[in-house]
Amino acid sequence: MKTKETHQHDIGCLQAIEAFYAYLDGEIEDPKSIEEFEHHMRHCRSCYSRAGVEKLLSQRIADSAKTKTPEMLQNRLRNLMDEIE
Numbered sequence: 001m002k003t004k005e006t007h008q009h010d011i012g013c014l015q016a017i018e019a020f021y022a023y024l025d026g027e028i029e030d031p032k033s034i035e036e037f038e039h040h041m042r043h044c045r046s047c048y049s050r051a052g053v054e055k056l057l058s059q060r061i062a063d064s065a066k067t068k069t070p071e072m073l074q075n076r077l078r079n080l081m082d083e084i085e
């Protein structure tokens with residue numbers, strides 16, 4: 001039996017937004033959580049626009065003296081944004 005899409009563990013929109021803030025704060029360390037978040041953002045345009053992801057990200061980066069977002073996550077997030085656009 002085959003499902004149309006693999007929904008191993010699809011997180012909800014609310015969780016995705018929460019994860020996004022945690023992500024920006026560098027509080028997500030679990031690679032599985034990162035993947036779940038990225039997976040959701042790729043497939044849910046409403047979250048993408050609701051979060052104002054791009055705006056928040058550039059604010060954070062402009063504010064880089066204060067930002068806690070690890071470079072690795074910033075890069076991953078940038079790549080993710082490129083993929084979505």
Ligand SMILES: [Zn+2]
Nearest residue numbers: 013016044047
């Ligand atoms: Zn969503």
